[in-house]
Amino acid sequence: SQQGEEDPQALSIQEGENATMNCSYKTSINNLQWYRQNSGRGLVHLILIRSNEREKHSGRLRVTLDTSKKSSSLLITASRAADTASYFCATDEEAAGNKLTFGGGTRVLVKP
Amino acid sequence: NAGVTQTPKFQVLKTGQSMTLQCAQDMNHNSMYWYRQDPGMGLRLIYYSASEGTTDKGEVPNGYNVSRLNKREFSLRLESAAPSQTSVYFCASSNHRGPAYEQYFGPGTRLTVT
Numbered sequence: 001s002q003q004g005e006e007d008p009q010a011l012s013i014q015e016g017e018n019a020t021m022n023c024s025y026k027t028s029i030n031n032l033q034w035y036r037q038n039s040g041r042g043l044v045h046l047i048l049i050r051s052n053e054r055e056k057h058s059g060r061l062r063v064t065l066d067t068s069k070k071s072s073s074l075l076i077t078a079s080r081a082a083d084t085a086s087y088f089c090a091t092d093e094e095a096a097g098n099k100l101t102f103g104g105g106t107r108v109l110v111k112p
Numbered sequence: 113n114a115g116v117t118q119t120p121k122f123q124v125l126k127t128g129q130s131m132t133l134q135c136a137q138d139m140n141h142n143s144m145y146w147y148r149q150d151p152g153m154g155l156r157l158i159y160y161s162a163s164e165g166t167t168d169k170g171e172v173p174n175g176y177n178v179s180r181l182n183k184r185e186f187s188l189r190l191e192s193a194a195p196s197q198t199s200v201y202f203c204a205s206s207n208h209r210g211p212a213y214e215q216y217f218g219p220g221t222r223l224t225v226t
Contacts, residue, residue, distance in 0.1 A: 033214060042116075042202055042217030043155070088154055099145075099170070100215060102154040 005108040006089060011048075014111050019107040023089030030092045032065055032072050033100065037086045046087075047075075062096040079110045113138050116218035118203050124224045125193040133188040133221050135203030143203040143206045145170075145215065146178060146184035155202060161186055193225045 007022045010046045023032070031050045035043040049056045049072065051066045056063045062075040076083055090100040116137045118159040125131055132138075137144065142163045147170075157170030159181040175197060177189045191195060201220050204215040 005121070040220075042219050043204075043215075045214035048214055099157060099158075099160060101171075102147075104152075104154045 004101045008106060010107045010109070012109045012111065013079055015081055017054070017077060017079055019079050019083070019108050019110070021074050021087055021108070023072045023074070023103055025072075025089075025091045026070065026093045027091075029067075030094055032063075033090045033091060033092070034061075034063060034072075034074050034096070035088045035102075037088065038104070039085070043088065076108075080107075081110050081112045084108060084110045115139065116203055116205055116216050118201075118218035118221050119186065120221060121219065122222045124159065125190075126193060126226055129193050130134070130191050131193065131223075132190075133201055133203075133223075134185070135218060136185045137203075137205040137216070138184065139205060139207065139216065140183070141205035141207040142183075144180065144208070145204040146173065146176075147190045147202045147204065148184070148197075148219075149202060150199050158188065158201075178206065190223075193223075193224045197223065198225045199223060 005024050013019050027052055031048050033048045034046045036046055037043045045062050047058045048065050060077045065072045084104040088102050088105045090102045116145040119134045145160040146158040149155050158172055158176050159170055161167045165182045166221040167178050172173050179187045200220045202220050206215045
């Protein structure tokens, strides 16, 4: 079973627009991570937010975490064609130990 | 540093054949993982190794075996391949002993079982 579920499953935007995707999960977590996967490649870590943090920034990325709603969002500002990729959230469950559980991903297409 | 390397990149097997997927990391990480990714889906954990000498089952271990050969290498073996094992396989590594930190992924092995 998948702990994190992303929404929407797919997103198409114009270059320069912002892209927002959401992740919901079911159990208590130590942290939540976001990864990017370009077509045919491995996943690349983007950002990690701990359970006691509410917001984190990295360049054009902004991640929020609401543990009361068991949800997180990833915002990509001023998107570029190079941001076209699939984005996955991954949760580190408190009881799981050393493991991440990945969601199904959001496919983002940024049109030039 | 090469990071996480996987071999082979592509493989086609007939049903019932066996093969071993190789993974190595040069970052001195303690933990290593094997995932599978089916089309349009996220990653599912097959097996992981929290440290050299230990391995544990993940979400979908049936039909697979693993060996943590040393700190650098973690192999995944399919003893008798089945069409349901057609997938892309990713190896990853991480340097933590407690709560999970970021994982570093290899480029993947595309496996087709006919």
